Amino acid sequence: MARATFGPMKDVSEKKYFADTDSSSLMAQVKELETDDFQAFIKFMIAGKAIIAAAEEGNIDNFTKAFYQCEHKHLAFWHVQQAFKVACKNKHLFIIEHIIEDMGMTLNHEAFTGFFHVYIF
Numbered sequence: 001m002a003r004a005t006f007g008p009m010k011d012v013s014e015k016k017y018f019a020d021t022d023s024s025s026l027m028a029q030v031k032e033l034e035t036d037d038f039q040a041f042i043k044f045m046i047a048g049k050a051i052i053a054a055a056e057e058g059n060i061d062n063f064t065k066a067f068y069q070c071e072h073k074h075l076a077f078w079h080v081q082q083a084f085k086v087a088c089k090n091k092h093l094f095i096i097e098h099i100i101e102d103m104g105m106t107l108n109h110e111a112f113t114g115f116f117h118v119y120i121f
Contacts, residue, residue, distance in 0.1 A: 017103055018077045026077060043071065044070065044072050044075065047069065047070040048076060048078070048079035051063060051066045051067055051079045051080060052079060052086060055082075055084070055086045055087040056086045058090060058092035058094070058095060060095055060098060063098065067080070067103075083099065087099070
């Protein structure tokens with residue numbers, strides 16, 4: 001009988017886009033982006049609005065397209081956090097699952113304290 005062989009273990013941290021979620025650090029990086037490259041800053045803000053709008057509509061395709069085409073994914077924590085809250089409010093399970101499972105969003109953050117009752121009720 002042949003033994004099953006599996007590929008290399010996948011590092012879970014490779015999915016994690018939001019290693020730094022400290023609000024002051026993120027704000028400083030966004031301010032730096034705004035002063036250094038205003039056009040990139042505008043593109044970043046447009047992508048953020050698209051992320052939140054797609055979550056509100058429950059459109060997983062537009063959500064993933066907007067996020068993964070964003071050049072500054074590590075700075076999009078606030079946008080994804082808002083998208084998560086909107087998706088919970090509107091009960092868009094595919095968006096919620098994608099944010100938690102595929103994007104590696106940690107729910108152990110002050111922004112999510114006491115928030116899941118919104119989805120349940």
